[in-house]
Amino acid sequence: MAKVSAEQLGSEPIGQLLVKQAVPASIGILVMSLNILVDSIFVGNWIGSVAIAAINVVLPVSFFIGALGMAIGIGGSSIISRALGADNHAKAVKTFGNQITLTLLLTISMVALGLYFVDSLIPAFGGKGAIFGPAKIYYVIVLYGIPFLALCMMGNTVIRAEGKPKFAMIAMIIPSVGNLLMDYIFIYLFDWGMHGAAWATTIGYILCFSYILYFFRSKNSELKLTPRCFVLDFPIIKEIGSLGFVTLSRQATTSVVYLLMNNILFGLGGEAMVAVYAIIGRMLMFALFPVFGVTQGFLPIAGYNYGAQKYQRVRESINKAILYASVLATAVFIGLFLFPSEIASLFLSSKEGLPESELAINAFVLEHTPTAMRWVFAATPIIALQLIGAAYFQAIGKAVPALLLTLTRQGFFFIPLILILPNFLGELGVWISFAIADVLATVVTGFYLRREIRTTLSPATS
Template identity: 55%
Template sequence: MSITSTDLANKDIKQLLFRQSVPASIGILFMTVNVLIDTIFVGRWIGALAIAALSVVMPITFFISSMGMAIGIGGSSVLSRALGKGNREKALNTFAHQIMMTFGIASLFVIIGFFFSEEVLFAFGANGDIMAPAKEFFLPILFAVPFQAFCMTGNNVIRAEDKSRHAMVAMIISAVSNIILDIVFIKVLNLGVFGAALATSFSFFLCFLYILWFFIYKSELKLELKHFVFHKKLAREILSLSFVTFARQGVISILAIILNHTLYAEGGEHAVAVYGIISRMLMFALFPVLGITQGFMPIAGYNYGAENYSRVRETIFTSIKYAALFAVIVFIVVLTFAKPIVSVFTTDAVVIADTPGALRWVFAASPIIAVQLIGAAYFQAAGKATKALLLTLSKQGFFLIPLVLILPQFFGIFGVWVSFPIADVLSTIVTGLFLRQEMTHHLKKE
């Protein structure tokens, strides 16, 4: 095992968390800035209807590519614990299985998406005038999804090797290239929504090339043909943990379907555009919290595999403390500058008027989400798939979807926005109880 990965067992937790989380946060920042700028370009250069189209298409493509994210996170949990136990051969076999499973499953979904594109788009909320630009945006991106899926898998494996700077560079390459190509295809060549899709597709491919280069020349995981022999038991272990992330992304996609249809029924295309802006802000504003969560997982997973439970406890407490601090800062900024933030995205007067209030409600409980995110991530890092699944699904699946279905019947569109903080509070309480029980009983053992 390399000196780099053994640092996870020996270095100061704060230093490790900083080393893991800062590159992850910067990578997520570039990725979300990319999405934000993409939305701004589309909203200002094409129109609010194009933002609504993006709100329909992006959950579909993220659902397909999330197989890569799921296999990346689930497999990297297996990989980190294998490295922690000194089982290098299992780590290599795990990585090979991640590659085979990612390309196989993502390609299958692409075929389904291609042959049933209109049905899929309609199911995700491409109602009325939204369908035409949504279809124009969907098809070019669809064929680039396997590359995006591999990028998501590779990113998590890179972090499991404790080489998070390379993971950061991969995300920066994708983000910067997309912004440049957006300007070329949308503004210069005037290709509209199709140009935005081309820009995104090429950015996925460039990210894929960088990650491929990393694994050929820089990675400590040097694969051979023998590692690509399929092992049913190992595949089942990877899938059991991957299912946690994939189920979360699946539930997020179901939520997107319900939200898009509910918002269209309550406020038409403009309401869908409002949520399009809010969803981008959710991705962007919480980047440091998500970065800490990603930085937390390899440290917790490695030390859990090494049965060093005192370091696992310390990692949990430290991660929650810093993630909560950033979440509070995000809450204050959004609360204070909601209207100026919205005005950046569009010149549409109706959208500018309706979005700030909704944005404040959606972010209302953000100061407490660190417990929910870190708690669910711990159970995944520790290989406890059932608890990780339940906690990961708690916000969107068990609370938010039912609330979005019920509250608008009594409060109209306001019922949609207030569902978000209620779901945050309830899921945080549940996660806190699970985490407290785990730390009281299991993590006391040495």
């Protein structure tokens, strides 16, 4: 696979460049998503459906802390892409050093708090009844590996900002393969149960961190750090924070959604209903990998060319990214609409001798998941506009519109909907909230993106 240098981001044809950036990103996201998917299948078949629900309870807490690294990474990478486009290498290197310092300070502090409040956080996120015990086991072990995850998320976005998507792809593949291998050893062979699932995940994070450290210490990276780069610089920190806050807000909102969904669904159907949402959540992470890949590939292209004031190329990258992502999203929609029952059955144990309670949960999940999945993904064909539009404002350093558009779907529409509709429609009200929020958020994003193109990116300003 051909390498892409930072300079090529401003010179190669956009379509060709987008494919070079998006394909490795998509493959990396695919493998990472497959890891989450297969990990859930292993856990469901080898431990039980309650274990899947337990992991679903832990994810929003661990991912929020890990997302601090992603937020710092995306915020800083926007600066790095524009600095490289403007031929300001010193600022790019200084930004990277500050990203590392910030990530370590914030994530270690958050892990300490997360461990201290463990018995309060797990029930708050829906870890009640039979779910609490396995959720606590998984949570405590995985939290020790979260600083490594945060550094991986941060480093991966910087690698992509340098125009090295192949290495970013490998960094995403390594922990996934490592986790699945450890799953087989720890859960299936050693029969460690939730302990095994947690240690497999944590070891995967450490393997990823080791590879990213190798990349930045090798000749493949253009960002060579000196000790002075790690000293926090307030203007850079402020810019990283304003842009990274967009990503962090999105993840914080996602964590709030998990909290509300797990509690609302537990009230509607107990552990079994939470297990349905756990399967839906895995498919939300997995099925949209090509769309997320195009979005990730689009970010450095838009940021670099905006920094170089090549606005015609920015416009072209927006149009082609939306087109490519829309085609892929439609293909995903068709597959999920046609085969929801088959997908749900993959997560459930079919071995003989299951307890009656487990058999009852499996039957409930198989009955309720297909309808839920179809409603959740009903608006998938149009979400490309929403994702690319929000990503554009983040790529060019416009933090306020990026933040507002990022929060539009879940914060402004989805959360109010799931608080209101289930009171009138029950379970159905939960699932149709996904589609309604997607449609409304896409309309709002399309309006603001069109206005931005007509003003900042019009031919007259190119």
